[in-house]
Amino acid sequence: MQVRIAAALALAIPSSAVAQSSIPDLGTAAPLVGNWSYVPATGGSDAVFADTSGNPQLWLHCTRVTRRVTVAKPATGAAPFLDVWTSSLTRSVPASFNPATKRLTIDLGAYDPLFDAIVSSRGRVGFSVGTQPALVVPPWAEAARVIEDCRV
Numbered sequence: 001m002q003v004r005i006a007a008a009l010a011l012a013i014p015s016s017a018v019a020q021s022s023i024p025d026l027g028t029a030a031p032l033v034g035n036w037s038y039v040p041a042t043g044g045s046d047a048v049f050a051d052t053s054g055n056p057q058l059w060l061h062c063t064r065v066t067r068r069v070t071v072a073k074p075a076t077g078a079a080p081f082l083d084v085w086t087s088s089l090t091r092s093v094p095a096s097f098n099p100a101t102k103r104l105t106i107d108l109g110a111y112d113p114l115f116d117a118i119v120s121s122r123g124r125v126g127f128s129v130g131t132q133p134a135l136v137v138p139p140w141a142e143a144a145r146v147i148e149d150c151r152v
Contacts, residue, residue, distance in 0.1 A: 023083045023090040026126035029136045032057060036142035045149045047142040057135055058127065059103070060143050062150035067110045069150050073127050073135055075104035082106045085126035085134070089117035095129075104129060110150035119144035 034051040044062035051057055059072040073082070078097035082104055084090065091114055093106040108114060118125050121139045128134035 023085055023092065024126075024128065024134065026085045026124060026134055026136055027087065029124060029126060029134065031124045031136045031138045034137070036138075036140040038142040038145050045146050047146040049137045049140075049143075058137055060146045062110070062146045064150055067150050068107055069110050069112075069115060069147055070105050070107045071127070072101075072103040072105040074102060075129065076102070079104055079129045081129070083126075083128045083134075084114060084118070085128070086114075086117040086121035086139075087123070088121065089114060110147060115147045119147060 032049075032051055034049055034057065036047055036049050039046045039048075041061070044064045046062075047060040048056050049058040057073065059070075061070045061072075062068075063070070071082070071084075075097060079095055081092040082095040083092050084106075093108065093114070095104050095106050097104050119139055123138065124136050125139045125143075126134040126136045
């Protein structure tokens with residue numbers, strides 16, 4: 001009987017929850033020191049997080065006509081997923097790599113719950129790929145503004 005219950009529970013857990021378990025808990029990770037900037041753009045807006053040397057580390061872009069937000073981080077090669085950690089939600093999101101810009105990008109609808117989790121995360125948001133060190137940034141208002149631009 002216990003085996004049947006365990007098997008039933010295993011089938012009830014969504015496959016995305018299993019993938020989430022591999023994302024490290026970044027609740028105590030120190031966010032990278034740097035600054036966010038916000039810029040209105042043709043057809044949308046951009047928020048960029050740059051480190052103290054001014055090197056961009058994370059981009060959020062709103063494409064207003066499609067109501068989609070892309071998130072990109074520097075990368076040296078392709079990866080199937082970009083793992084996103086917030087204090088309330090974690091998810092592995094299918095990613096694409098652009099060799100011209102050397103960025104790994106995810107693209108989601110502006111109303112995706114992951115964006116609500118990003119803007120309300122407590123003190124930090126993390127982005128990681130495989131076993132590479134996570135990019136942990138503070139969730140400042142500039143990111144929320146880009147997301148909101150795509151929702152109105």
